[in-house]
Amino acid sequence: MEILISATIGILVAAGIYRLLGGTKVDIIVGLVLISQGANLIILASGGLKHNAPAILTDGTKNTDAMADPLPQALVLTAIVIGFGILAFMLTLLTRSSAK
Amino acid sequence: MNPELLILIALFTPLIGAIVALLLPTRPRAAAWTAIVASSITLAAGLALVQLSSDGSAHAIHAGNWKAPFGLVLVSDAFSAIMIAVSQLVILASLIFCAFTLPAHFHRRHIYPLILTLSMGTSGAFLTGDLFNLYVWFEVLLLSSFALMAMIRGEKGRAAAWRYVVINLVSSLLFLTAAGLIYGKTGTLNFAELRLRFAEAEASFLIDSSAALLFGAFGIKAALIPLAFWLPRSYPQLPPALSALFAGLLTKVGLYAFFRVFGMVFSNGTTFPHQDVLFIIAIITMVGGVLGAVAQGDMRRILSFHIISQVGYMALALAIFTPLALTAGIFYLGHHIIVKANLFLVTGLVERHVGSSDLGMVRGVARSSPLIALLFAVPALSLAGLPPLSGFFAKFALLNSSLSIHEWTAAAAIVLVGLLTVFSMLKIWRAVFWGEPAKSGPGPLKVLALTSGILSVITIAIGLAAGPLIDLAGQAANGLLNPEAYLDAVLHSQP
Numbered sequence: 001m002e003i004l005i006s007a008t009i010g011i012l013v014a015a016g017i018y019r020l021l022g023g024t025k026v027d028i029i030v031g032l033v034l035i036s037q038g039a040n041l042i043i044l045a046s047g048g049l050k051h052n053a054p055a056i057l058t059d060g061t062k063n064t065d066a067m068a069d070p071l072p073q074a075l076v077l078t079a080i081v082i083g084f085g086i087l088a089f090m091l092t093l094l095t096r097s098s099a100k
Numbered sequence: 101m102n103p104e105l106l107i108l109i110a111l112f113t114p115l116i117g118a119i120v121a122l123l124l125p126t127r128p129r130a131a132a133w134t135a136i137v138a139s140s141i142t143l144a145a146g147l148a149l150v151q152l153s154s155d156g157s158a159h160a161i162h163a164g165n166w167k168a169p170f171g172l173v174l175v176s177d178a179f180s181a182i183m184i185a186v187s188q189l190v191i192l193a194s195l196i197f198c199a200f201t202l203p204a205h206f207h208r209r210h211i212y213p214l215i216l217t218l219s220m221g222t223s224g225a226f227l228t229g230d231l232f233n234l235y236v237w238f239e240v241l242l243l244s245s246f247a248l249m250a251m252i253r254g255e256k257g258r259a260a261a262w263r264y265v266v267i268n269l270v271s272s273l274l275f276l277t278a279a280g281l282i283y284g285k286t287g288t289l290n291f292a293e294l295r296l297r298f299a300e301a302e303a304s305f306l307i308d309s310s311a312a313l314l315f316g317a318f319g320i321k322a323a324l325i326p327l328a329f330w331l332p333r334s335y336p337q338l339p340p341a342l343s344a345l346f347a348g349l350l351t352k353v354g355l356y357a358f359f360r361v362f363g364m365v366f367s368n369g370t371t372f373p374h375q376d377v378l379f380i381i382a383i384i385t386m387v388g389g390v391l392g393a394v395a396q397g398d399m400r401r402i403l404s405f406h407i408i409s410q411v412g413y414m415a416l417a418l419a420i421f422t423p424l425a426l427t428a429g430i431f432y433l434g435h436h437i438i439v440k441a442n443l444f445l446v447t448g449l450v451e452r453h454v455g456s457s458d459l460g461m462v463r464g465v466a467r468s469s470p471l472i473a474l475l476f477a478v479p480a481l482s483l484a485g486l487p488p489l490s491g492f493f494a495k496f497a498l499l500n501s502s503l504s505i506h507e508w509t510a511a512a513a514i515v516l517v518g519l520l521t522v523f524s525m526l527k528i529w530r531a532v533f534w535g536e537p538a539k540s541g542p543g544p545l546k547v548l549a550l551t552s553g554i555l556s557v558i559t560i561a562i563g564l565a566a567g568p569l570i571d572l573a574g575q576a577a578n579g580l581l582n583p584e585a586y587l588d589a590v591l592h593s594q595p
Contacts, residue, residue: 046280089243093261093262
């Protein structure tokens with residue numbers, strides 16, 4: 001699982017940088033989106049990957065081994081929202097500059 | 101007043117002001133007053149925080165009563181408090197200029213709410229005690245600055261805005277990646293907790309790669325060469341009232357992050373990761389920036405290159421990393437924010453007076469408006485480092501610190517770049533202020549001259565009261581090198 005995620009991050013960032021250097025404004029936006037997805041995956045993977053583990057234990061036990069780290073999930077949520085807002089802003093900037 | 105309340109006032113007054121100003125879209129004057137009042141209150145809170153932390157104490161709020169290092173903390177120590185007070189002073193001056201000088205289309209587009217959210221972003225960045233939260237505050241102030249940048253009209257303006265947005269997004273992505281990696285390695289993002297982890301020697305190699313990513317992220321924001329060339333291509337396109345805000349504040353928030361994260365969080369009190377690289381880059385930035393400035397032919401562009409050169413000085417102070425050098429660096433930060441913003445504001449006055457800031461097209465301002473000449477001379481001489489103005493003591497302290505550890509290259513660079521700074525200020529003076537006046541409009545509005553004059557008086561006052569202020573900067577520097585009070589406030593005084 002770790003290898004798969006690492007490879008995905010690598011491909012996303014590499015493809016992102018390739019597009020970023022493409023030159024046109026659309027290239028730059030696509031490139032930045034790809035890299036930001038790679039960054040999001042890094043954060044998600046930073047807490048350690050677990051299969052099918054809940055982020056919050058509800059059964060009263062304190063078995064933290066069976067639990068996924070909730071903090072990276074909260075962080076990645078924040079990062080996704082910010083990235084989405086910025087994407088919207090960049091697209092607005094793009095349409096405005098091509099409209100006039 | 102209790103420190104927790106002051107921290108909350110410094111953070112939330114701009115937000116409340118932004119919401120009120122947002123409700124007044126058709127009444128720009130009322131929105132401007134709202135912004136000015138909100139910024140004044142924040143300034144007062146900042147000054148009160150400086151007074152509280154001047155003994156070296158730190159005060160923390162644990163958001164939602166979550167225990168550190170699990171919850172978010174907002175911490176105010178001497179360094180944060182100084183930065184909040186100085187930045188609010190500049191925001192206030194810039195708001196007054198915005199109200200009187202900006203073209204009408206800016207007023208129609210919610211400029212005051214945006215400046216206030218930018219102000220909240222800077223306060224948040226100065227106060228936060230958590231790496232990811234620092235990222236979020238950076239985004240808050242960046243998004244506001246993006247929107248302000250996007251208001252510039254014309255082909256050149258749009259290109260400038262686009263460049264600014266893209267380079268800052270790259271920097272944010274580096275920051276985000278570094279934050280993820282650091283969490284993966286250490287399991288925490290809290291500054292105080294991280295400092296304790298990195299104080300253990302064997303953990304240091306863990307941090308080097310993530311620190312390199314953060315170096316890139318903060319290097320872009322602070323405009324260190326070779327990551328600085330976006331700055332002189334975007335800042336000069338802004339109207340002077342806004343470029344004063346950007347020039348005074350935004351790169352300095354990047355430097356603050358350098359000082360806080362590299363100087364305190366990643367350091368063990370004597371060194372920090374990539375210190376040698378920062379030393380070399382700082383000197384290249386100082387020299388490269390000032391050479392760029394010497395080659396320019398427009399006031400705005402010269403001043404923009406000077407931002408880069410001066411950022412180099414402050415980065416050098418961090419790279420030398422002795423108590424004296426850090427004191428000089430923090431004093432320099434405070435002095436530089438005020439002086440640089442004031443220079444851009446005076447450029448605005450020159451442009452209103454004669455219609456341009458191109459050195460080839462303007463002359464004789466000293467005769468047609470001696471007041472503007474005087475308002476320019478004070479910050480320009482201070483930037484160049486002439487006694488008894490604030491810049492002299494900043495440069496002198498830095499020179500002293502590099503001589504005391506026998507860093508001859510650094511000392512030579514400080515003196516040489518100082519000389520070239522005088523040269524390029526003389527270039528502006530000779531072209532713009534001397535000679536027979538060509539054509540001239542009305543003199544400066546009283547309120548604008550007064551605003552810029554107050555900043556000049558503060559520059560002189562910093563020079564005259566350099567002793568106590570250097571002591572204060574020394575407290576802030578000591579808070580970075582030996583952050584016992586900071587760690588104690590965050591980790592031990594639990595709710």
